[in-house]
Amino acid sequence: MVVQRALARLRVPHCRRPNGTVDGVDTTVGRALEIVRSACLPLPEVSERLSHGAPTFFVRSKKSFVMLWPDGHHQHEFPHLWAAAPPGTQEELTEVEPDRFFRPPYVGGRGWIGMRLDRRIDETEIAGICNEAFCAVAPPKLVQVLRDRRRRCSVSRL
Numbered sequence: 177m178v179v180q181r182a183l184a185r186l187r188v189p190h191c192r193r194p195n196g197t198v199d200g201v202d203t204t205v206g207r208a209l210e211i212v213r214s215a216c217l218p219l220p221e222v223s224e225r226l227s228h229g230a231p232t233f234f235v236r237s238k239k240s241f242v243m244l245w246p247d248g249h250h251q252h253e254f255p256h257l258w259a260a261a262p263p264g265t266q267e268e269l270t271e272v273e274p275d276r277f278f279r280p281p282y283v284g285g286r287g288w289i290g291m292r293l294d295r296r297i298d299e300t301e302i303a304g305i306c307n308e309a310f311c312a313v314a315p316p317k318l319v320q321v322l323r324d325r326r327r328r329c330s331v332s333r334l
Contacts, residue, residue, distance in 0.1 A: 207297060208246075208297050208302065209244055211299050211303065212244055214303070215302065215303035216233040216241075216306050219310045219314075220321045220322055222235060222310070230245050231243070231244045231246075232244075235313055235318065236318075241310050241313040242259045242306050244256075244293075245257065254292055255293040256278075256292050257290070257291050257293060258283055258290050259289055259291065259308075261288060261305075261312060262308060264287075266279060266284070266289050269289055270289070277290065277292075278290040287312075289305070291305065307322075
């Protein structure tokens with residue numbers, strides 16, 4: 177229940193079923209990079225470049241908000257991503273689902289979350305985490321641009 181609340185704060189649907197499977201799955205890291213790119217690159221003024229050898233996504237080429245570690249990093253020797261998160265999210269997710277979420281080194285002190293990618297990957301969940309990471313780091317004007325885009329998309333579908 178706490179995980180669902182934390183993911184709801186991230187506006188990410190919690191897709192676990194009672195039998196422990198996850199919908200929309202592909203466990204390959206290459207697929208995870210595709211998902212992260214498709215979630216991050218359409219965001220306003222976002223770019224991708226390597227930082228410390230990892231694909232990293234930046235707002236206005238300055239502030240990073242998502243890093244993907246396909247081969248792991250330091251003591252976390254499994255594929256994972258790091259993402260900025262709203263206050264309190266890291267504590268909730270790492271406490272309730274320590275098998276999936278962890279406090280990453282370096283950026284963990286700023287509330288970022290680490291998410292394991294060596295298990296089944298949920299595209300919707302990763303996309304939601306990337307969007308919320310952007311909103312946690314981007315200037316208010318860019319967050320408003322994103323909200324305006326979403327509003328226009330939802331109106332055009334009517």
